[in-house]
Amino acid sequence: MLPLLDNTDDGLLIVLARIAPILVPALHLPSLSLPPHSSYYVLADDASADHHQPHLEQVTSWLDSGAEKVVVPLSWATELVGSLQANRLLLLIDVENVSAVTDKLRGAVSGVLLKTPSVDPDLVSSISRFFSGSDVYVLSTSSSPPSPSTIRDGRVKHVFPTAQLTVSDSSETQINVADAFLATLKSDRPDGLFPTVVSSWPHQGKSLGLVYSSTESIRESILTGKGVYQSRKHGLWRKGETSGATQDVVRITLDCDADSLEFSVVQHGAGFCHLERMSCFGHLTGLSALEATLKSRLESAPEGSYTRRLFNDGDLLRSKIMEEAEELCNAQNKDDVAFEAADLLYFVLTRCVAAGVSLSDIEQSLDRKAKKVTRRPGNAKPQWSVPPQKPGSTQNPPVQPAEISVNALIRMRTADLALILSSDRAELLKRPVLKSDVMISKVKPIVDAVRKGGDTALLELTAKFDKVKLSSLVLRPPYSEESMAIDGEVSKAIDIAYANIRKFHEAQAERTTLVVETMPGVQCSRFARPIARVGLYVPGGTAILPSTALMLGIPAQVAGCKEIVLATPPRADGTVSPEVMYVAKLVGASAILMAGGGQAIAALAYGTETVPKVDKIFGPGNQWVTAAKMLVQNDTDALVSIDMPAGPSEVLVIADHTANPAFVAADLLSQAEHGVDSQVVLVTVSLNDEQISKIEDEVDKQARELSRVDIVRESIKKSLIVKTATVEEAVAFSNDYAPEHLILHLDKAPKVVSAIDNAGSVFVGAYTPESCGDYASGTNHTLPTNGYARQFSGVNTQSFQKFITSQEITPEGLQKLGPVVATLADCEGLQAHANAVRIRLRKRSSIE
Known part of the structure; x- marks a missing residue:
């Protein structure tokens, strides 16, 4: 049913709003106050027209104000064709002028409102066929409403003037609203009930339960606006009558077959379910x-x-x-x-x-x-707009x-382990980087270009990504004094760091041969040899990193690698930073490749006309560098290995009540400033919100004083504060996260080290900043990231060595070991293996 408003009975309007859209004459709109949640159509005619305003503007204003549809006369329709969506327009016609509707006009509306003195279902069916796929509503100009049997016919969608509707008993001149609605329903159940889905109005799409309705319960719900249903055991069921969990009915709708209902309700009290929850189908999500x-x-x-x-x-x-x-x-x-x-x-x-x-x-x-x-045009306001990017730009605009x-x-995100699901806990362990397979697919064209194009491709890519046009890519010793000219204090600091790092890494070197006699006459040995040619990637970009050159070059030098190729992005002027050049000389670099990113990794892996091919690649880098390293190590044509999949920097700090907020903040920021893809994690142990706020305030305060604050702002917002209740819980989370750097701001921190299973490097106590390990304490700062600390160690001297085993067996030893070997070879069906032993045993027997 579609009620046509021709009076302003507020009580009737409220009832009608629960079951149908209301057809409102345009003349009534200025003074009309519709009930909440009601839907309405506007009926336009020449009497309602503003002759100083085009019809299109008037209809548009009604639609913009909230009308579902506008019903327009033929005299308006031709102006609106093609200007408005068909599903927002209905055509008002008299039964006599149906033939005046053109095919073009018919396709420009979603249906018609047919005015007729009397309702002829056969005629309406014929008109419906003409308007195939469209709604056909019928407004009878008779003073009496259609009877329930006429409504029940189903071929006609009736429009009822509200003067013909009542909330009282039906009469010859008026029909009860509930009677009119019920006449459209049909039940195929023996008990005549209607399955009814009850859904929550504030939570759209959330079903509260499945019940049944009867004509009596529907009638009462329509007229009272309360949830009333039919219990198959107890009769009429007024929801919440005893429990207080009542319902206000917002809308009652029929399904497409008119044999079941949906009640949209505002649920009060404990909820719909007898288990005192919102829904019979479980809790809200x-x-x-x-x-x-x-x-x-x-x-x-x-x-x-x-x-x-x-x-x-x-x-x-x-x-x-x-x-x-x-x-x-x-x-x-x-x-x-x-x-x-x-x-x-x-x-x-x-x-x-x-x-x-x-x-x-x-x-x-x-x-x-x-x-x-x-x-609206949809353009951003001036303060939010950004300048257009140049074609091919890969930078994200602010x-x-x-x-x-x-x-x-400048704030980190916060999560409390006690309040999150296990699936959400897994999300906290993820790094803010792209998936490796996605990055590998992106870097592969770069790697392939260098592999096939050599120096030419490498020069082009360096110009494209590093914005530097070079004539040559490789520097070789002796390096000029001008290229290594640095401040005296800096050179002194580098020399001290060099000495400490070398001392620690020399202690790691395998100098002696391991010899073990596994049984009499059988001697097994293992001895170390340096990897002959190594490539050291020293990131550039947003920071100068001579420290990385030290961390990679010293163990290579100590191990005795014959060729050390150092790769680093060139500066804007086409040179390498003098600090890196200074370190290159200290560690004995045999060549310096002025290139960065995936293209530098490719050059080291495959070699070019001027870049020496290496056997193993070391060094940290961004996602492109990491992906390129992973790609080339799996290419048999490259025959190259890598140290580890070292990606963007990260730190995890565990802090309890003894932690100094300023120290903690400083440690977090020391990693956050590396790059926008760095991540820092603070794991708190029994700290309240006030204590955590002090650390956050320090992060914000100290960050604003940094020259790289813009980088920090980006990396910090991707980072986390994780609340835990105990040290054990904090350490368990850290072991799952497997951080590159782990800093312990804890009471009795040294005792906690024994519980650490996964970390690249551990910094113990309040006065052990991660910066010392980064530069000069002696340990290496090239460490596994992205959780690879579960499987990989950080770079060390043995990373630059390979280990060869040997064995020497005497005739007496073979006499004892040989039968064992022959038996196992026979078991595996490898006759030649067994024969290699037996032919020797037979020879020895013949001699004896």
Whole structure:
């Protein structure tokens, strides 16, 4: 049924809004106040026209204001053809002028409203065929409403003037609203009941339960607006009559076969289910569950909790929304987009709950916007717009204007292990990098280009990615004094670091041959030999890293590698930083390749006209470098190995109540400044929100004083604070994460080291900053990242050595060992293996 508003009975309007859209004459719109959640069509005619305004503008304004559809006369329709979507228009015609509708006009509307003195179902069926696939509504100009039997015919969609509708008993001039609605229903059940799905209005799409309705229960629900159903055992069931869990009916809709119903309700009390939960099908999930949790926290969150802080601190909440929006825009793959979108929705919904806005309110706003046909251009406001990128650019444009980013707090994300699911815990262990297979597919064309094109391709790629045009790629000793000219204090610091690192790595070198007599006459040995040719990748880009040249060059030098090729990106002027050149001379580099990224790795792996091919590649780098290393080590044409899949830098800090917030923050930032893809993790042990806030405040304060604050801002927002209750829980999380660097800001920190199973390098106690290991304490800073500390060690002297075994067997030894070997060879069906032993044993027997 489609009620035509021709009076303004508010009570009747409220009832009608539960079961059908309301057809409103345009003349009534200015003074009309429709019930909440109601849907309406506008009936336009020449009497309602504003003759100073085109029909298109008038219809558009009604649709923009929230009308589902507009019914327009033939005199308007020709102007609207092609200008508005067909599904938003109905055509008003008299039964006499149906033939005046052209094919073009018929395709421009979604149906017709047919005015006729009397309802002839056969005639309506004929017109419906003419408007195939469209809705045909019939408005009888008779003073009496159609009878229930006429409504039940089903071939006609009736329009009822509201003057012919009543909430009282039906009469000759009026029909009860419930009677009119019930006349359209049909049941194929022996008991005449209708299956009814009850869904929650604030949580769209969430079913609360399955019940049954009768004509009596439907009638009462329509007229009272309360959830009333039919119990097959107990009769009429007024939901919540005894429990208090009542329902307000927002809308009752029929399914496509008119034999079952959906009740959309606002559920009060403990919920719909007798188990005192919202739904018979389980608890709320997703956004609905989050909304319920936030509403509960708004009422009862303890002072000092993070959620209470968000509710009380509008500036913090605003900053978090902007921060998470930027993280979502910068997310690269499916998992990261979902993760960042979830974070953003959490803070957005917190803002909404604080303002008293529900998911239902948001959905209604979306529905209203969807009804609009007028659209803004959709351009970003000036403060959010970014300049267009040049073709081929791979850089992500900034998402926020500089002034907003500078003012936003520099904050990490926070998770509490006690409050998250195991699946969410697994998400915390993931690094903010692309999947390796995706990166390998991206770097493969670069590697292939160098493998096939040699120096020519390498020069082109260096010009493209490093923005430097070089005439030659390789520097060889002797290196000029000018290229190594550095400040005296810097050279002194490098010399001290060199001595410490060399001392520690010389102690690791295998100098003696291992000899073991496994049985009389059988001697087995193992001895070390240096890898002849090694390639050392020293990152450049956003930082000068002579320390990496030290960490890679010294163990290569100590091991005795014959050829040491150092690769590093050139500076803008086409030179290598003098600090790296100084170290290259110290470690005895035999060549310096001025190239970076995947192209440098490819040159080291395959060699070019001027770049020596190496046997093993070492060194950290970004995702492109890591992917290229993984690619070439699996190519048999390259015949090259790698140290480890070393990617972007990372640190995990475990801190308890004894930790100095300034120390902790400094350690976190020392890794965050490496690059935008670096990650830092703070694992707290029984720290409350106030104690954690002190560390966060220090991070924000210290970060703003750094020259690389823009890099820190990007890396910190991808990083984590993980709350734990005990040291054991914190260490367990760290072992699962397997960090590159692990720093222990703990009471009795040395005792915790024995529990560490997975880490690249451990820094014990408040006065052992990770920076010392990075530069000069003696340990190596080229360490496994991305969780590879579970399988790999950091670079050490033995990384540059290979180990050869030998054995020597006397005739007496073979006499004892030979039969064992022959038996095992026979067992495996390898006759020649057994014969190699037996022929010797026979020879010895013949001599004896």
